[in-house]
Amino acid sequence: MKLIVMVMTMMMISEGSMIDQTCKQTPDFKLCVSLLNSDPRGSSADISGLALILIDKIKVLATKTLTEINGLYKKRPELKQALDQCSRRYKTILNADVPEAIEAISKGVPKFGEDGVIDAGVEASVCEEGFQGKSPLTSLTKSMQNISSVTRAVVRMLL
Structure with missing residues (x-):
């Protein structure tokens, strides 16, 4: 029984590590650990x-951001043009x-995976810039940029 507990503990340590x-x-070590x-x-x-897993997190955040954008059309109609651009960016x-x-x-071709992850961060940045400093999406945009950056680093380990 003691051996089983030791083996289980070692497995947990190696998984966590x-x-x-x-x-x-x-x-961003803390963000990475939290997401994973x-x-x-x-x-x-x-x-x-x-x-x-991290790419799935990008998908979840993009979906959440699109939902937020759709809600802003009614609350902030003066931002329609910027919201339209952001909607296109997040749909991309x-x-x-x-x-x-x-x-x-x-498929084992991480270079193309890296391209997609980089583009997710770029799309979020371009969305943010469309508001010219008055974005209601700043926290979501920064989250996308941070998650994309962490994900890119992990994908690069596969190159």
Whole structure:
């Protein structure tokens, strides 16, 4: 019984250390660990699996941001032009960048996965710039940029 407990403890340590070791190589260790630990797949994932989890987080955030944009049309009609641009940008993240990244990582061609992840951060930045300093989406935009940056670092480990 004691041996089983020791083996289980060692497995937990090594699983946790995979996330820790990976996240130490990213620009935001705390964000990385938080994102990966919040997904049950993280504890048993290899680096490709961790990258896919992070890409899923980009998808979730893009979906949340699109929902927020749709709600802002009624509350802030004066921002219609900027909101239209942001809507297009976030739809690009969901319909092009995320699928490209998932397919590339799944097929073992991480370079194309990196391109999709980088583009997600760029799309968010361009959205933000469209408000000329008065964006109601700043916190979501910054989150997308941060998640994209962390995800890119993990995808680069596969190159």
